[in-house]
Amino acid sequence: MDSVVLIVTFVLTVLIDLTTGVGIGLLLAILSFVKLMSGTLKLSKVLPDPADKLVKPEMVQKGSCCPQINIYTIEGPLFFGTIERLQEEIEEIMRSRPKVLLLRMSNVPFIDTSGEALLTDIVKQFKVQNLQVLISGIQQEPKEMLRKTGFIKLVGEEQFFSSTGDAINKALSKLDENRCKGCKQFSFAECTARSKQVPKPALLKQKRKREIGLT
Structure with missing residues (x-):
């Protein structure tokens, strides 16, 4: 594609003029960049794997699905060329109305105004x-951008977490326990206790294990 842009720019510069050739060449380069970057954003619905405490899309693919907590891993730049996905x-997600949406954003290197506008719309x-909406692992540069736009104030500083484990603990504290009764999804280590309404000390023990093993 780069060679095509170069050839078109050269031909237009020779046949028409420099301004036209460079202008159209720049436009083609932008379109090429957007097309290239649009395929870089990866979005995966994930859940913790009891075997190693790491969140993985494989757990969702196996059929586990918490009706109250949705966790998504976002990887890649979040800008106007990638936000459609x-x-x-x-x-x-909005159709299923989960109690909590957790966005894992440690692998999002860049967010532009279009990406920020989409995140704002989601939160609203x-x-x-x-x-x-909870957010975990966001890098410093995107976070500063979101701070300047007022997004962090909208969400609440307390809704941002450095680790996924801490964010999940917060999400679990927001669940409707009546909906947990009898649930057979068992998406989290705490689900067995919550489904059977085991006393809280057992839940606290599971929480401590998560804090140690899940990032």
Whole structure:
């Protein structure tokens, strides 16, 4: 594609003029960049693997699905050329109305104003329905950008976590325990206790294990 842009720019510069050739060449280069980057964003729905305490998409693929907590790993730049994939997934999430949406963003190196606008829209939709958005692992540069736009104030500083384990513990504290009774999904280590309503000391013990093993 780069060679095509170069050839088109050269031909237009020779046949028409320098301004036209460079202008169209720049436009083609931008379109090429957007097309290339649009395939770099990866979005995976994940859940913890009891074997090693790490969150993996394989656990969801095996059929486990917590009706109250949705966890997504976002990988790649979140900008105007990549947000369509996330928009489509959010529409599906809103239909299922989870109590908590956790976005793992440690592998998001860059967020532009379009990406910030989408995240803001997601948070506002959740707030209207009295649902919560948690964010874990966000890098310093994107976080500073979100701070300047007021996004962090909208979400709440307390909704940001350095590790996934801490974020999951917060998410579990927000669950409707009546909905947990009798649930057979067992997406988290605490689910067995919650489904059978085991006393809280057992839940606290599981929480400590998560804090040690899950990042």
